[in-house]
Amino acid sequence: MLHANGTLLTIDVGERTATTSRIDDVLESFIGGRGVATKLAHDRIPFDADPLGPENRLYLATGPLQQSRMSFTGRMSLTGLSPLTDGLLSSNAGGYLSRNFVDTGHSVVEIVGESDDLLAIHVTDDGVEFEEVPELEGAEVPDVTEVLNDRHGLEAENLVTIGPAGENEVRFASVMTYDERAFGRGGLGAVMGAKNVKTMSFTGDSAPEVEIPAEDVQMELHQQAATSDDIMRRQGTTSLTEFLNDEFSLPTRYYADMSFDAAADIGGNAVEEKKYEKASCSVCAFACKLPTRDEETGLETEGPEFETVFSFGSNCGVDDIVDVMKSNELCDRLGMDTISAGVTVAAYLASEDEFGNADLVHDLVEKIAYREGDGDLLAEGVARVHEDLGVDNWAIKGLELAAHDGRAVNGQGLSYAVANRGGDHMYSTTMIDEYHGRIDPEGTAGKANDVVENENRNALRDCGIVCQFGIGRAVEAEHFELVLDADYDDLQAVGARVVELERHFNNQRGMDAADDWVPYDLPDLESSIQEYYDARGWNDDGTVPSDRVDASASAD
Incomplete structure (x- = not known):
């Protein structure tokens, strides 16, 4: 069975040490990515650990196909004990990080302990450097990238970074890579924040050898991705919006309704009209990403994808795609999962009868990231605050529900x-x-x-x-x-x-x-x-x- 190759790098951010070990037996049994990270987390994180305490661990892992030339493989996995669900959780993200990560020679990086000072951690095939970065406290994700580019020549594709939401331990804070790609669900950004790690970089030229069989199959899949006429190449997952609204369900106004009369105004065609270029993930020819721009306001973001159209659009009663784009852009800069953030904001709108108030939505997103005013309560997530708000709990095991409504499917x-x-x-x-x-x-x-x-x-x-x-x-x-x-x-x-x-x-x-x-x-x-x-x-x-x-x- 093919599996990832490379070492486990354990970084203790409190002790400022880095050790390398072989995990060949785990790689052989669990292939890579989520499987290897889950096995390590299961065996190394104490069952009674505090998700925001030093005993929790984060595992950033790659799989064997990140060393292929096959489309659909530009992703990585992040695993840890979630402060939102209180259980073991993995999230993954696309972008261009995975190949740079592999080039360090490691298959998994494990973050343990807790630092007294805000850190940038630089992982190369020569070792690990700890850089104290107090000046980056509170910095938004793109600003961190700009500083590290000026200082070290690092690009967004080399980095995983948290925004203010992670530093402030918002329970649905994300870890961002390539500025706009998110390890989103479950709040692992808050875990990174609790460890006082602002950003990590990965560079090198020491990818371990992995001989991936069936090169003809890899090329066939790559060619298929390049020539597909799938609508998702133009509209991403937003192509589902009107279909689900008409045929199944598009949760609306904090799940009170199951269809949205303005779905066309925030759906696939509306997003495609704002798309100004193609974008992809590492090696992938499918090119489904959505760089969007509103010429009138100058707003630029990547997306929104369908789940954000739901969470900040229909579920908040917002019918302007530019307003949804703004919510998406704020979450990326501040480092928050758009599903949990949007659903939590929608719960607040339901409690205040403020559906459709896009200015309030944007104000709440920023207040959540900085835990200011009502944002401090909302930063805990729906499961922990629904009683205070007087609304139903639309979360399961602490994780806010996605758009694909189980009442319809x-x-x-x-x-x-x-x-x-x-x-x-x-x-x-x-x-x-x-x-x-x-x-x-x-x-x-x-x-x-x-x-x-x-x-x-x-x-x-x-x-x-x-x-x-x-x-x-x-x-x-x-x-x-x-x-x-x-x-x-x-x-x-x-x-x-x-x-x-x-x-x-x-x-x-x-x-x-x-x-x-x-x-x-x-x-x-x-x-x-x-x-x-x-x-x-x-x-x-x-x-x-x-x-x-x-x-x-x-x-x-």
Whole structure:
């Protein structure tokens, strides 16, 4: 089985030390990316760790396909104990970081401890340098890039950076790379902020050798990406907006409604009208990114993608695409997940009957990042503040729900209920099967095996690492078999082990079947959740049997 090659670099930011070790057995068993990071996190983060304490750890990891010339592979994975969900969580981001990271010679970088001073950490194939950067306190993400470019010749593609939201430990703060690409969900930016690390850079020329088989398949997928007429090459995920609004659901006004009468004003065509050039991720020919500009105001950003159109558009009752672009741009500069930030702002608008007030939206985004006024409360996220606001809790396991509404696609609702990450549509993407008619969107009965299969495949995807845009468009099961040199059933088993390790870690923190729920009624949900546990071989209370996972975790 193909796997990432390279060492584990452990950086203790409190002691200012860096040590390198071999993790060949973990790489061989878990391929790379999310799988390797999850195994390391499970075994090294204490089960009772405070997500914002020095005992938490962050794992930045790459997979074997980041050393290929194949499209859909310009991504990396970030894993740690989430301050938003209180469980183990992985997030990934695109851009151009992954190849620069590989060039350092490492497959995983582990950040431990807590620094007394604000740091920039520079990782090269020659070693690690710690730079105190008190002058960058409170700096926005692009400003950090500008300073490091002037000072060290570093580019946005070399960096992972937090904005003011991360420094202020906003529970849904993101870690940014390439200025506008986010390790978004779950608040790992707050973990980096708690460790007092403002930015990290990666440069080198020592990529370890990884011989990726089936070069003809790689070239075939690359050619397919380059010549595809898929509408997502022009409009990204915003191409879904009007289709979902008309046929399924576009959550509106803090989930009170399931369609938005101004969907066309913030959807794919509206975004494409603002797009001024093509953009991509490392090596990828699909070029689905969305550099947008409003000529009248001079506002420039990358996006918004569909989830931001939902969170800051329909769910906030905002019907002007430029206003949504502004929210997107603010979140990127300040370093926040647009889904959680937008849903939390929408909860506030619901409490104040202020839907459609774009100026208030933008003001709240900035106040959240700096924890000023009402922003200090909202920085905790919906699950922790909904009672104070007098609104319903539209979050699962602490993670604000995405746009793909389980009330319309019930299998996705089941997947939200059982997902280790909670309200994250990317964990199983069962909604795609329902949108395309492969699964009846009504009901949850009989769908547990579909959820399991999708979760396993998506965990495998994040081990590789492969972009979701490639899944189902170009990269099929047979392609995984060829480029990862293994039977697909064996690869799915790797994904299953990753999901099980996440669940086991969370079980040790007290999570069980009581946490597997959704904030609305779904037919047969309770029996379908039990069917899911049975398919996984778990206990009826949603816990992993003790003999299934080595529970001897340590923080050595």
